[in-house]
Amino acid sequence: MTLYRYKALGKEGTLHKGKVAVESSAALKRHLEERGLSLITYSSHGRELSSFFPHKVRTRSLMDLCLHLEQFEKAGIPLKDSLEDLVTVQEVPKLKMILLEVIRDVERGILFSKALARHPLVFDPIFVSLIAVGEKTGRLSFVLQHLVHHLKWLDDVQAQILKAFRYPAFMAVFLLAAVVVLMTVLVPELIAFMQSFKRELPLSTWFLIAVSSFLSRYLFLLLSGVGSGALLGLVVFRFHPQGVFWKSRLQEKMPLMGPLRRKLAMARFCHLVAVMFGGGVDILQALQTARESLGTGSLSSTLKDVERFVREGSSLSSALEKGGGFPPMVIRMIKVGEQTSSLHVNLLHVKEYFDTTLKRHVDHMVGLIEPFMILTVGGVMSWIVYSVFVPLYETLALMDY
Secondary structure, three states: OEEEEEEEEOOOOOEEEEEEEEOOHHHHHHHHHHOOOEEEEEEEEEEOOOOOOOOOOOHHHHHHHHHHHHHHHHOOOOHHHHHHHHHHHOOOHHHHHHHHHHHHHHHOOOOHHHHHHOOOOOOOHHHHHHHHHHHHHOOHHHHHHHHHHHHHHHHHHHHHHHHHHHHHHHHHHHHHHHHHHHHHHHHHHHHHHHHOOOOOOOHHHHHHHHHHHHHHHHHHHHHHHHHHHHHHHHHHHHHOOOHHHHHHHHHHHOOOHHHHHHHHHHHHHHHHHHHHHHOOOOHHHHHHHHHHHHOOOHHHHHHHHHHHHHHOOOOHHHHHHHHOOOOHHHHHHHHHHHHOOOHHHHHHHHHHHHHHHHHHHHHHHHHHHHHHHHHHHHHHHHHHHHHHHHHHHHHHHHOOO
């Protein structure tokens, strides 16, 4: 798609200006003619970002979109009019461009859910599935309300993950920058000054000299190697047929990220199934959509077996037990929900349990990382100070003023 800015003339002689994303200038002309407009001038504003760096709409923008659509639906405003009103006040260019395409598709008679499905980078399978259920049952406002809660949960989870890794990332960058500056700028000068007195230096100082010399000589090559390795990994993980699978397996085996990723996957599964089942999606479709949303990983592989067991006639609790990998507490609560016809309520209880567990795990991990990073920074700085300033002090003490 290419974004075009246009000026067009209406039937009453009024001038219309706007932006629209279409395949070509010919498609732009057809689009305006369908609206009763005559194209005057247009200019291209380039194509969307490539698939290598896909641009995604923020979760909060989608939350606002669902909230407004829910209010319009309750007020009895037609969907097309609601979308057009949202386009006029939309401040996110990417989402505004997509909504214009959705309006064009709806005008052609395409279902709202089908129009949204044409933009998978913005509207995931859960979003599209729930909208489709709302269209079939005539409960679109109810489904939009579920989507608002779902998107709010996603936003909270993203905030928790950012909280878990923001501080360690900042401290790691600070430590690396401080060590590089000290090793390549300050330490060589001080070492050269001490060596000019031809005194015997401690072993720790000789080790510091070796590290400083290595960084001074090969820092550029080292950074180039790290950058090249990261770029190669990005290319392999993104474009190799097994790249996503390898990336998931690697993340699950990492010391801190692995347990967090597994708990997050379990929390996402319980939340997605609860939201979709409560929104009217049948359990088999809910399992399939949740598995697709989870991507690759051990839980996703397990859900394939769970789907097969459910398709063969097993209950959800029995299928989860046969599939393995699910805590006994989850299976027990789902089984009680099936027996008491309150599966949706028990799924929500399971979701709340994992939400609390996930938040507690993130807080615990941050609590462990903070002192570890502080001790690491303090240890490196203490080694540099001891290896440089103690011999320097002894050298200055022997100088004859």
